Amino acid sequence: MKLFGANMDHARRFNRRVVLETVRLQAPLSRAEITRATGLAPQTISNIIAELSEAGLVRSVSRRSGARGQPAVDLDINPDGGFTFGVSFGHGVLLVILTDVAGVVRDRAELDLASDAPEAVLDQIAATISAMLERQQVARQRVWGVGLVIPALFQDDRLVVLGEVALPGWKDFSLRQSLQDKLGLPVLLENDATAAAIGERLYGAGRTLTDFAYIYIGAGIGGGLFLRGQPYRGGYGKSGEIGHLVVDTGGRPCPCGNRGCLERYASVSLALKALGDVQAATVRHGDLDRIATALDKGDPRLLAWLDEAAASLRQAVVMIENMLDPQTVILGGVLPRPVLEALIARIEPLPRSVSLNKAADTPRLIAAEMGPDTPALGAATLPVFDGMTPELSLLFKQGVVERI
Amino acid sequence: MKLFGANMDHARRFNRRVVLETVRLQAPLSRAEITRATGLAPQTISNIIAELSEAGLVRSVSRRSGARGQPAVDLDINPDGGFTFGVSFGHGVLLVILTDVAGVVRDRAELDLASDAPEAVLDQIAATISAMLERQQVARQRVWGVGLVIPALFQDDRLVVLGEVALPGWKDFSLRQSLQDKLGLPVLLENDATAAAIGERLYGAGRTLTDFAYIYIGAGIGGGLFLRGQPYRGGYGKSGEIGHLVVDTGGRPCPCGNRGCLERYASVSLALKALGDVQAATVRHGDLDRIATALDKGDPRLLAWLDEAAASLRQAVVMIENMLDPQTVILGGVLPRPVLEALIARIEPLPRSVSLNKAADTPRLIAAEMGPDTPALGAATLPVFDGMTPELSLLFKQGVVERI
DNA sequence: CCTATTTATTCCAATGAAGTGATTTAATCA
DNA sequence: TGATTAAATCACTTCATTGGAATAAATAGG
Numbered sequence: 001m002k003l004f005g006a007n008m009d010h011a012r013r014f015n016r017r018v019v020l021e022t023v024r025l026q027a028p029l030s031r032a033e034i035t036r037a038t039g040l041a042p043q044t045i046s047n048i049i050a051e052l053s054e055a056g057l058v059r060s061v062s063r064r065s066g067a068r069g070q071p072a073v074d075l076d077i078n079p080d081g082g083f084t085f086g087v088s089f090g091h092g093v094l095l096v097i098l099t100d101v102a103g104v105v106r107d108r109a110e111l112d113l114a115s116d117a118p119e120a121v122l123d124q125i126a127a128t129i130s131a132m133l134e135r136q137q138v139a140r141q142r143v144w145g146v147g148l149v150i151p152a153l154f155q156d157d158r159l160v161v162l163g164e165v166a167l168p169g170w171k172d173f174s175l176r177q178s179l180q181d182k183l184g185l186p187v188l189l190e191n192d193a194t195a196a197a198i199g200e201r202l203y204g205a206g207r208t209l210t211d212f213a214y215i216y217i218g219a220g221i222g223g224g225l226f227l228r229g230q231p232y233r234g235g236y237g238k239s240g241e242i243g244h245l246v247v248d249t250g251g252r253p254c255p256c257g258n259r260g261c262l263e264r265y266a267s268v269s270l271a272l273k274a275l276g277d278v279q280a281a282t283v284r285h286g287d288l289d290r291i292a293t294a295l296d297k298g299d300p301r302l303l304a305w306l307d308e309a310a311a312s313l314r315q316a317v318v319m320i321e322n323m324l325d326p327q328t329v330i331l332g333g334v335l336p337r338p339v340l341e342a343l344i345a346r347i348e349p350l351p352r353s354v355s356l357n358k359a360a361d362t363p364r365l366i367a368a369e370m371g372p373d374t375p376a377l378g379a380a381t382l383p384v385f386d387g388m389t390p391e392l393s394l395l396f397k398q399g400v401v402e403r404i
Numbered sequence: 405m406k407l408f409g410a411n412m413d414h415a416r417r418f419n420r421r422v423v424l425e426t427v428r429l430q431a432p433l434s435r436a437e438i439t440r441a442t443g444l445a446p447q448t449i450s451n452i453i454a455e456l457s458e459a460g461l462v463r464s465v466s467r468r469s470g471a472r473g474q475p476a477v478d479l480d481i482n483p484d485g486g487f488t489f490g491v492s493f494g495h496g497v498l499l500v501i502l503t504d505v506a507g508v509v510r511d512r513a514e515l516d517l518a519s520d521a522p523e524a525v526l527d528q529i530a531a532t533i534s535a536m537l538e539r540q541q542v543a544r545q546r547v548w549g550v551g552l553v554i555p556a557l558f559q560d561d562r563l564v565v566l567g568e569v570a571l572p573g574w575k576d577f578s579l580r581q582s583l584q585d586k587l588g589l590p591v592l593l594e595n596d597a598t599a600a601a602i603g604e605r606l607y608g609a610g611r612t613l614t615d616f617a618y619i620y621i622g623a624g625i626g627g628g629l630f631l632r633g634q635p636y637r638g639g640y641g642k643s644g645e646i647g648h649l650v651v652d653t654g655g656r657p658c659p660c661g662n663r664g665c666l667e668r669y670a671s672v673s674l675a676l677k678a679l680g681d682v683q684a685a686t687v688r689h690g691d692l693d694r695i696a697t698a699l700d701k702g703d704p705r706l707l708a709w710l711d712e713a714a715a716s717l718r719q720a721v722v723m724i725e726n727m728l729d730p731q732t733v734i735l736g737g738v739l740p741r742p743v744l745e746a747l748i749a750r751i752e753p754l755p756r757s758v759s760l761n762k763a764a765d766t767p768r769l770i771a772a773e774m775g776p777d778t779p780a781l782g783a784a785t786l787p788v789f790d791g792m793t794p795e796l797s798l799l800f801k802q803g804v805v806e807r808i
Numbered sequence: 809c810c811t812a813t814t815t816a817t818t819c820c821a822a823t824g825a826a827g828t829g830a831t832t833t834a835a836t837c838a
Numbered sequence: 839t840g841a842t843t844a845a846a847t848c849a850c851t852t853c854a855t856t857g858g859a860a861t862a863a864a865t866a867g868g
Contacts, residue, residue: 003426003794005419005444007855008825011410014796015826018407032845040409041827046846063835069844070834153758211639223727227636228797234729235615238758241726246719249653249664257756258722260653315650318662322645323627323727325638352661354557354642390407392418392796393632411826412854419854436816445856450818467864473815474863 010392015040017390019048020057023075024388025207028061030072049075057081057101077102082387083138085146085185086380087125088192088373089113093284094121095376096128098136101144101384103203105377107132110285118173126182145186145383148179149195149375151218153238188382192216193240194231195378196368197224200330201231202381204369209327213320214368215242215313217333217340218375219283221263227324230391243267247315262316266309268334274305283334288372292336306339310346317365321353332368334375340367414796419444421794423452424461427479428792429611432465434476453479461485461505481506486791487542489550489589490784491529492596492777493517497688498525499780500532502540505548505788507607509781511536514689522577530586549590549787552583553599553779555622557642592786596620597644598635599782600772601628604734605635606785608773613731617724618772619646619717621737621744622779623687625667631728634795647671651719666720670713672738678709687738692776696740710743714750721769725757736772738779744771 015038022037023029031049035042052058059078063071079102088095098107109128114120125148133140152159159171180187190198193216200206200214206226214224223240225232233239243263244256251260264270268283271291294302317329331344344367355364370377387402419442426441427433435453439446456462463482467475483506492499502511513532518524529552537544556563563575584591594602597620604610604618610630618628627644629636637643647667648660655664668674672687675695698706721733735748748771759768774781791806 002441003422005422005442005448005855006410006415006796007444008412008415008823009855011412011415012825015409018409022407030845035845037406038409040411042846043828043848044409044826047826065835067844068836068842070832070846072845209639225728227631228634230632232631232728234758235613235731236729236759239727239729241729241758244726244757245723247653249651249655249719251653315653319649319723320727322648323643323724324629324636325640325643325645327639353648354638354640354645392410409826412852413826415825416854434816439816446817447819447857448855450816451854469864471815472813472865474817474861476816 004393006392014390014392015044016048016052017388019045020052020077020388021390023052023058024077024202027076028074030064030074032072034075055081079104082144082384083142084144084380084383085129085132086149086376086378086382087146088149088375088379089121089125094124094128095373096125096132097373097376097380098132098138099377099380101388103381103384106138107136108373118170118175118178122175122179122182125179129183140185143185144387145188146179146183147195147379147382148176148187148189149192149379149382150175150189151192151220151222151375153191153241154189155237186383186386188386190379190382191222191224191240192218192375192378193222193224194233195224195382196332196370196374197226197330197378198231198385199370199374199378199381200332200368201226202385203377205330205366211324212326212328212330213240213242213324214330214332215316215320216374217266217268217331217335217343219269220267223320225324230389231385242316242320245316245319247312262312265312270309271302271305274301275299276301285372288334288336291339295339295342306343306346310343313343314347314350317347318351318353321355321364325354328362329365330368331365332370332374334372336372337367408797410796418794418796419448420452420456421792423449424456424481424792425794427456427462428481428606431480432478434468434478436476438479459485483508486548486788487546488548488784488787489533489536490553490780490782490786491550492553492779492783493525493529498528498532499777500529500536501777501780501784502536502542503781503784505792507785507788510542511540512777522574522579522582526579526583526586529583533587544589547589548791549592550583550587551592551594551599551783551786552580553594553596553783553786554579555596555624555626555779557595557645558593559641590787590790592790594783594786595626595628595644596622596779596782597626597628598637599628599786600736600774600778601630601734601782602635602789603774603778603782603785604736604772605630606789607781609734609770615728616730616732616734617644617646617728618734618736619720619724620778621670621672621735621739621747623673624671627724629728634793635789646720646724649720649723651716666716669716674713675706675709678705679703680705689776692738692740695743699743699746710747710750714747717747718751718754721751722755722757725759725768729758732766733769734772735769736774736778738776740776741771 018038022034031045035045056078058075061074061076063073065071079100082101084099086097092113094111094113096109097105099105176187176189196216197214206212210229212226216222221243223242225240244261246260247262248260252264253259254261254264272287275294320329350364422442426438435449438449460482462479465478465480467477469475483504486505488503490501496517498515498517500513501509503509580591580593600620601618610616614633616630620626625647627646629644648665650664651666652664656668657663658665658668676691679698724733754768
């Protein structure tokens with residue numbers, strides 16, 4: 001265990017990020033307001049804003065009026081200040097999106113995978129990214145980085161397989177480094193649930209939260225944790241494997257070796273199976289539409305799945321609450337919004353837990369705000385998070401994305 | 405959500421703590437070694453050590469020899485640099501211990517509570533502390549603070565009651581502030597499990613760990629989390645309520661309203677009940693001896709309890725692992741060491757979880773190193789932790805204990 | 809035994825970050 | 839129109855870390 005000391009340069013970078021994050025979360029706001037929010041001196045804020053404007057990350061939007069005194073100049077994040085790519089990949093579909101640092105999607109491409117081999121996939125990603133940059137007239141040096149999301153767990157950039165084997169040939173492939181070398185851009189790798197949690201934190205239901213758990217419903221079930229304002233990845237980078245929380249002692253057997261795991265009751269694969277899909281291990285966009293339609297029509301097979309999924313998720317939510325006492329639990333994933341809401345309606349009311357007597361203004365369970373593109377959107381937020389979020393300990397190890 | 409900026413003074417205090425913590429964990433070591441460990445310049449370390457020696461927190465112990473070059477001067481923490489009190493209180497017994505900053509117990513007193521009223525208890529604590537200071541010839545200004553541990557959860561220094569009501573009259577009493585005013589010393593309040601986790605982190609099985617979960621077996625079951633090198637208290641300060649993790653769906657009813665909670669299978673109260681104790685809601689020291697004796701004699705009633713407790717704890721450990729992927733899980737509490745070890749032996753082998761394929765050098769489940777005095781020992785470490793541990797975010801809000 | 813080498817530590821001045829206090833700017837209020 | 843209020847900036851100060859040179863004290867080798 002090594003503890004690093006801080007110097008002025010660390011403090012400097014830390015403060016730029018504090019200011020940037022404050023602007024991002026509370027824009028529009030003035031220099032004077034940033035001063036009050038951060039506790040830094042007005043002069044310091046003035047200097048930092050000058051630098052951030054110079055770098056094109058922050059812009060002046062308007063003068064305020066109506067109050068006494070010199071009118072405040074409102075600032076916000078300059079959307080053209082930077083761009084990121086989000087790549088989600090899994091189950092035969094490759095989704096690439098281009099967003100700006102304000103979180104607006106600028107371009108989007110959905111492709112069928114030509115091959116399952118790692119090298120071929122990376123080539124396809126690289127080609128798509130180049131084409132998008134060309135089409136949108138974005139210079140490569142204005143791209144902060146590329147987020148890559150895969151529905152799996154990692155340790156040191158390599159896949160870790162817990163239950164069934166998903167992707168043969170990928171296990172010992174250093175995905176992140178290979179793509180980074182190929183693109184000449186910073187690449188960040190994350191599992192789907194954590195990426196989704198980061199996305200919700202930056203632009204969605206978690207904007208103002210520091211501590212929450214994200215339950216990701218995809219082909220399987222994943223969990224992303226945000227604790228003390230930072231994603232929590234655990235001692236070895238594999239936290240949030242809530243799909244294997246036991247919600248029914250002695251219940252259905254799971255490939256992980258235990259019985260009654262959450263994933264055996266609440267995944268999209270199971271919804272598809274309930275709807276009569278034989279090959280439900282993979283989830284494609286059309287499948288999600290079918291689920292939405294089934295809900296619309298009140299298909300009893302889907303309703304039965306909903307009930308079962310809700311019952312098991314209810315258990316999981318209470319476990320998460322009792323263990324972590326989060327501000328809230330966010331339920332999300334690839335499910336269409338109406339299905340998600342139907343699910344939440346069935347999960348409630350929640351049983352007693354430590355979260356019971358908390359302030360009433362935060363509900364215990366809320367729906368994620370990003371839609372079915374969540375994995376790619378979450379991926380796209382990774383470089384923004386890496387380059388914007390203030391966390392001293394991260395500044396000690398030179399981060400992947402450094403823009404200020 | 406408010407983000408604070410850093411200034412030179414923050415960096416300064418942060419660095420003193422980094423150095424102090426490095427010395428604490430790796431002593432004996434030289435200035436040059438601290439330089440390499442922290443990444444700070446040799447001159448900086450020299451200055452900081454000069455200051456810390458001046459303040460009496462660090463001392464030179466010896467010159468090293470045998471190697472080339474100017475011999476290094478070994479440093480370590482000066483035990484006389486400061487003192488703390490640990491007070492644990494619950495179930496009719498008050499335990500007060502005096503320790504130095506190196507973690508050595510200097511004095512100890514076990515008292516029966518004269519009364520259950522808050523004011524009377526605080527008076528008794530204050531009197532005991534004054535007597536100890538007198539007896540050990542320790543000046544009050546050399547005391548960093550007092551840690552107070554109660555087997556309950558808090559929110560803003562007030563008790564929060566989840567299931568049964570434990571202490572009538574205490575619910576709306578501002579314990580910490582009252583005792584602090586009475587003593588004229590910084591007082592820190594914590595629940596038993598979190599305090600025990602902090603204690604293990606500073607002086608016990610968690611010395612070199614940054615991420616672990618502590619399962620506290622007392623009258624009930626509590627959990628303390630240590631994440632990213634800091635205790636994790638959750639969004640509202642009530643994390644770690646693992647006694648109410650459901651380990652047996654539809655199992656025994658629990659006062660919390662659910663069924664099959666861990667606490668219904670694995671607490672010391674239940675062990676006592678199994679041994680025929682009718683009034684098992686409270687646990688006294690004699691009770692623990694009885695449990696140890698029962699194990700010694702192979703009492704089948706205790707063995708049955710051990711098996712049941714082990715089965716439910718096994719579930720809980722796997723849940724914790726899958727949710728948090730900690731470096732390890734520490735099992736501790738008030739149980740005598742042989743009983744704790746018998747329990748661990750019965751919990752193993754652990755089922756599959758994300759922790760399965762981690763580096764083999766860290767076992768998945770280990771026993772706590774502090775004995776039955778754990779609550780008070782943990783309490784005593786609270787001021788040390790507060791005054792020594794480097795965490796920038798804590799420095800923003802003026803901490804309770806400030807010694808450097 | 810003496811000198812070169814190695815390593816730890818300290819002296820002194822430089823750097824560069826935030827902070828301070830006075831000043832300027834630009835609005836509303838009366 | 840002048841007083842008041844608040845935002846933002848200018849010129850200068852403060853101070854913790856840093857960098858480079860110097861010093862101290864041991865071992866290694868001839």
